[in-house]
Amino acid sequence: MITKVELEFLVALQKNNNREWFAAHKKEFQSHEKKVKSFFKEINDDLEKLDSIDKMQVFRIYRDVRFSKDKSPYKNHFSVGFSRTKPLLRGGYYLHIEPGASFIGGGFWDPNAEDLNRIRKEFETDDEEIRAIIADPTFQKVFGELKGDELKTAPKGFDKAHPAIDLIRKKQFLVSKSFTDQEVIHPDFKKEVLATFQAMRPFFDYMSDVLSTNLNGESLY
Secondary structure, three states: OOOOHHHHHHHHHHHHHHHHHHHOOOOHHHHHHHHHHHHHHHHHHHHOOOOOOOEEOOOOOOOOOOOOOOOEEHHHHHHHEEOOOOOOOOEEEEEEOOOOEEEEEEEEEEOOOHHHHHHHHHHHOHHHHHHHHHHHHHHHHOOOOOOOOOOOOOOOOOOEEEEEEEHHHOOEEEEEEEEEEHOOOOHHHHHHHHHHHHHHHHHHHHHHHHHOOOOOOOOOO
16 A cells, blocks of 8 residues: 555655755665555556456656756656557556645547547537436546546537537546545555546446447447
């Protein structure tokens, strides 16, 4: 499990985000990283019993500062992503551990142009099923609403007066749930992570069906 010690290290790193401090505390970091990776692996193993996972990606602590105004060399969080097995299963799970800002996320962060158009066409044709999913009490309780960047107006080729334009305008299709530090270090946190991932499944399974078929419902694979 994640403990207060890991969170305290991340707080210290945030206050001392420089190479000198990190070098002096690298062995401590490696110890925390090993423990966190073990926790992520346990989640992956349990998630594989519930879904078909193609890969687990533990993100490195080092920031890519080439195109960023913030030149801090290190992230102040631990994070991991779990990708579902394509092409029939779509969507990805994400876990972010950061003092005061931990959360679980998932969905479709940067769909390619073809997938994005296919999703919009589905919403244009019939938005009843997706609306039922995002209005479901469990979805509402866990995630609140469907999130993601969106256009200010209708995308090219779509009617701005369409009843589903609120969905059609979206460029991303994301869900998330925040956790307090106390929740993160609680012994049941892993159970909560898996339950949150499971709550994404109706949304993921719907989107997978859309992205693996044409508008006539015929399989593409």
